[in-house]
Amino acid sequence: MAALRHSSRFTERLLARARFASPSPSPLTQRCRARFYSSSESPAPPLLQKIKADLKAAMRAKDAARLTAIRSILSATLNASKTATPITTDAQLVALLKKTQRASLDASAEFAAANRQDLVDKEVAQIAVYEEYISSSGVEEVSEEQLRAVVSGVVTALTSEGALLADGKARFGDVMKKLLAPGGPLEGKDVEKAQLAKIVKEVTAN
Template sequence: MSLIDQLKDQMKQAMIAKDKARLGTIRLALAAIKQIEVDTRESLNDDQVIAVLTKMVKQRRDSIAQYEAANRSDLADIEAAEVNVINTFLPKPLTSEEVDAIIAETVTEVGAATMADMGKVMGALKSKIQGRADMGAIGALIRAKLK
């Protein structure tokens, strides 16, 4: 079952359960996916859907930080609930040991030796860890390895 089909199935289940918060979040995700499909005029595969969902999580985490800075915990809680719903559709996150191993493997795979090679490493890593680790944190780990 594709990820889009899973989202649609979970949307139906949320409707039956009258879970408005979950239903709203799933509808937002499906709308974002549909918007990209309309813009590009092609159907998204699971990797592309994961990229959309990952972007949604990142946006919500940024919003949570801003709401907490403004002492709006009520809005931060809503965003956190949306993150939890979206995360149920993303692949299982990698552990720090797994991330280190994948980075080391990719660095040797592309033959990276200096910071000038960071783009090559990031490009090769993106498909391997998309939606399973924070790319910002990955960048810092790669910089540490390439010094």
């Protein structure tokens, strides 16, 4: 009996040591784990989803021009995802498409000057693919006249709110932030940021 009691106490000590060595996770740890496993990336914008789907169709059809164009687009979006401004909207993707299209236009001009019509034809075919996606994107393109009207309206609103510099002029950064903010007047629209910045500087300088 004494040996049995000794064995029982020994077993209890082992169990107590095991409980001490393996404490239950704290509520904070459990919440962190839940957030880690439940986190997911934001869905790709609709136009990018379509382009990805078209890649498979182009591969099946052996459409070389479309394949090259789509791979170029996907490579550019992948590079953008590693920066502070990833592609998260159709408007951003359209801006990227236009930039890629301009690069192809420049390349075709260089090939034409070098009498490489074969390469010119390839670039022209890719340009047509970019234009197809831009035209079917549904993203509203804003003219310079419309941009100036929108910028002037925002500057007037900020002026009335008192967001001014010492000389009574609206701050450039405040205007840009207001224009491009979620729910702002230019959200979801095809706008060249360089052109927008130029107009904002001109309007705020007056």
